[in-house]
Amino acid sequence: xxxxxxxxxxxxxxxxxxxxxxFDRREEILGGSVSYACxxxxxxxxxxxxxxxxxxxxxxxxxxxRGFGIDLAGLQRAAGRTFRWSGVYEADMxxxxxxxxxxxxxxxxxxxLPDAYRxxxxxxLGNISPELQLHVLEQARAPRFVVADTMDLWINIARDAxxxxxxxxxxxxxxxxxxxxxxxxxNLRQCAESILDMGPTYVVxxxxxxxxxxxxxxxxxxLPAYPVGETLDPTGAGDAxxxxxxxxxxxxxxxxxxxxxxxxxxxxxxASFGVQDFSLDRLRTLSPDLVSARLRELKAxxxx
Amino acid sequence: xxxxxxxxxxxxxxxxxxxxxxFDRREEILGGSVSYACxxxxxxxxxxxxxxxxxxxxxxxxxxxRGFGIDLAGLQRAAGRTFRWSGVYEADMxxxxxxxxxxxxxxxxxxxLPDAYRxxxxxxLGNISPELQLHVLEQARAPRFVVADTMDLWINIARDAxxxxxxxxxxxxxxxxxxxxxxxxxNLRQCAESILDMGPTYVVxxxxxxxxxxxxxxxxxxLPAYPVGETLDPTGAGDAxxxxxxxxxxxxxxxxxxxxxxxxxxxxxxASFGVQDFSLDRLRTLSPDLVSARLRELKAxxxx
Numbered sequence: 001x002x003x004x005x006x007x008x009x010x011x012x013x014x015x016x017x018x019x020x021x022x023f024d025r026r027e028e029i030l031g032g033s034v035s036y037a038c039x040x041x042x043x044x045x046x047x048x049x050x051x052x053x054x055x056x057x058x059x060x061x062x063x064x065x066r067g068f069g070i071d072l073a074g075l076q077r078a079a080g081r082t083f084r085w086s087g088v089y090e091a092d093m094x095x096x097x098x099x100x101x102x103x104x105x106x107x108x109x110x111x112x113l114p115d116a117y118r119x120x121x122x123x124x125l126g127n128i129s130p131e132l133q134l135h136v137l138e139q140a141r142a143p144r145f146v147v148a149d150t151m152d153l154w155i156n157i158a159r160d161a162x163x164x165x166x167x168x169x170x171x172x173x174x175x176x177x178x179x180x181x182x183x184x185x186x187n188l189r190q191c192a193e194s195i196l197d198m199g200p201t202y203v204v205x206x207x208x209x210x211x212x213x214x215x216x217x218x219x220x221x222x223l224p225a226y227p228v229g230e231t232l233d234p235t236g237a238g239d240a241x242x243x244x245x246x247x248x249x250x251x252x253x254x255x256x257x258x259x260x261x262x263x264x265x266x267x268x269x270x271a272s273f274g275v276q277d278f279s280l281d282r283l284r285t286l287s288p289d290l291v292s293a294r295l296r297e298l299k300a301x302x303x304x
Numbered sequence: 305x306x307x308x309x310x311x312x313x314x315x316x317x318x319x320x321x322x323x324x325x326x327f328d329r330r331e332e333i334l335g336g337s338v339s340y341a342c343x344x345x346x347x348x349x350x351x352x353x354x355x356x357x358x359x360x361x362x363x364x365x366x367x368x369x370r371g372f373g374i375d376l377a378g379l380q381r382a383a384g385r386t387f388r389w390s391g392v393y394e395a396d397m398x399x400x401x402x403x404x405x406x407x408x409x410x411x412x413x414x415x416x417l418p419d420a421y422r423x424x425x426x427x428x429l430g431n432i433s434p435e436l437q438l439h440v441l442e443q444a445r446a447p448r449f450v451v452a453d454t455m456d457l458w459i460n461i462a463r464d465a466x467x468x469x470x471x472x473x474x475x476x477x478x479x480x481x482x483x484x485x486x487x488x489x490x491n492l493r494q495c496a497e498s499i500l501d502m503g504p505t506y507v508v509x510x511x512x513x514x515x516x517x518x519x520x521x522x523x524x525x526x527l528p529a530y531p532v533g534e535t536l537d538p539t540g541a542g543d544a545x546x547x548x549x550x551x552x553x554x555x556x557x558x559x560x561x562x563x564x565x566x567x568x569x570x571x572x573x574x575a576s577f578g579v580q581d582f583s584l585d586r587l588r589t590l591s592p593d594l595v596s597a598r599l600r601e602l603k604a605x606x607x608x
Contacts, residue, residue, distance in 0.1 A: 091490065092490070093490075186395065186396070186397075187532075187533060187534060187535070188531065189531045189532075189533050190533065190534075207514065210511065210514035210515075211514075211526075213531065219604070219605070220531060220605050221605055221606075221607065222515075222528040222531070222605045222606050224526040224528070224606075227492065227493045227517065227524060227526070228491075228493070229491060229493050229494065230491060230494075231491070261607060300523070301523070301524050301525055301526045302525075302526050302528075302606045302607065302608070303525065303565060303606065303608045304606070304607045304608065
């Protein structure tokens with residue numbers, strides 16, 4: 001199934017997760033950065049997924065993707081087992097300990113874009129190695145806006161390639177700890193300035209439940225997180241945030257500071273639903289009306 | 305010197321601090337919750353200070369107070385040494401370790417309001433024991449709006465008295481860790497709901513560099529902190545926030561959700577200057593024009 005009208009291409013990991021929180025435990029649930037990002041983006045635009053699964057990937061998970069209307073032309077199925085991750089959250093529901101990481105088919109993954117995706121205007125390069133992010137970029141013929149996410153692992157082991165990516169994208173998203181690691185600055189404002197010097201137009205520093213900071217040469221926008229009454233599983237919140245953001249940006253079609261800021265509020269809103277259940281469970285039953293209502297509520301909370 | 309027109313009375317601690325950060329160290333500087341709060345409030349309204357100092361309290365510190373135009377009719381001078389505190393900040397400039405606490409004259413402090421203060425409309429009960437906070441409240445003849453701040457010590461050793469205070473004030477301010485300790489809830493939204501059940505109209509949960517959350521029965525307002533490029537000394541930021549807030553509220557004279565929210569943004573703005581130097585040093589040279597300019601900048605950052 002190829003949709004010639006895919007507006008947003010998302011590349012990243014697909015995993016089967018086992019997650020323990022202080023309140024619950026779930027085994028072998030659908031996860032991965034690309035799953036959360038595509039599901040969130042699907043509320044706004046046509047989204048194509050580029051990733052890899054193993055022979056053991058359950059059909060029911062493919063049905064979940066299809067339920068969101070995600071285009072799967074770029075989904076590869078490889079011999080072997082699907083990537084697996086297992087982690088335990090502490091009482092704060094923020095800090096977590098990884099119990100197990102099995103790369104499996106993800107180890108030899110090379111993201112290849114279906115021809116129809118190469119003309120897509122929006123690209124979200126989820127958290128995969130910077131070499132693979134560059135490989136995706138090389139296949140894009142006329143990208144209008146490209147976001148890359150990254151993590152501490154790549155900062156530590158592939159800094160040169162990562163700086164190459166940062167120099168080629170429109171926006172880099174990363175969390176506060178990663179921003180400090182990347183720039184060797186502590187103050188987040190100074191971190192953001194250093195990253196802007198590497199080339200992107202925008203930097204988004206994610207602070208989890210404390211929201212995010214958007215920084216460009218034109219100034220700073222402070223973005224709140226919606227105060228969720230009860231978080232069941234924070235996994236994938238940053239990916240859903242990025243996916244919802246890119247989906248909203250693609251839908252609106254205009255790219256300037258004001259639209260970027262509004263699209264980020266959409267991302268924060270969708271992500272806030274995502275953490276209210278495990279895996280994609282809350283997003284699966286979520287209606288666009290509920291997203292709109294919570295976005296209005298979030299904007300009222302910041303006086304917009 | 306008594307000013308019959310004191311609009312805001314602030315009660316709290318006056319200390320002589322020795323503070324070490326990763327970048328600097330200052331000995332025997334002016335501190336204490338009431339110092340920061342009164343200085344911040346003085347940008348907006350006439351403020352009277354109620355506190356105690358010892359015989360060793362330097363005249364130059366009194367001159368600092370007078371420089372802000374703070375009314376000192378409620379300032380007691382007792383036999384003995386002034387309260388002293390010494391602490392070391394970690395690299396994050398948030399977590400700190402107390403090296404020394406000498407109560408000295410603060411141990412026997414009983415806040416007595418000059419007669420002119422008893423008719424003041426606004427009261428800020430800074431971080432002193434809840435028994436003393438109640439003692440102040442009993443002297444107020446017609447308070448329009450009372451805020452109490454508290455800390456983990458009182459939650460641990462004087463919970464009953466503290467709950468008595470919370471039931472009598474219009475707003476409680478406390479930080480996130482203290483809110484969790486007080487309510488035995490983890491989620492801050494649930495913490496705030498529990499505290500509202502104790503009686504106040506408003507709860508402000510302070511999150512330091514991550515801003516604050518204002519909660520009432522009418523909903524939640526998310527308040528950003530201004531992203532300071534370089535923090536020299538975070539001591540007193542919460543007190544300056546509360547003082548600036550109460551000053552702005554007293555100046556405007558109207559008390560409703562919208563005015564409370566706007567006044568809190570004033571508090572956040574003044575507090576952001578305070579941390580850019582040690583003690584009251586940055587506030588001493590600060591002009592109202594600079595406060596207004598940064599407030600506009602802060603509001604633009606949240607899209608207001």
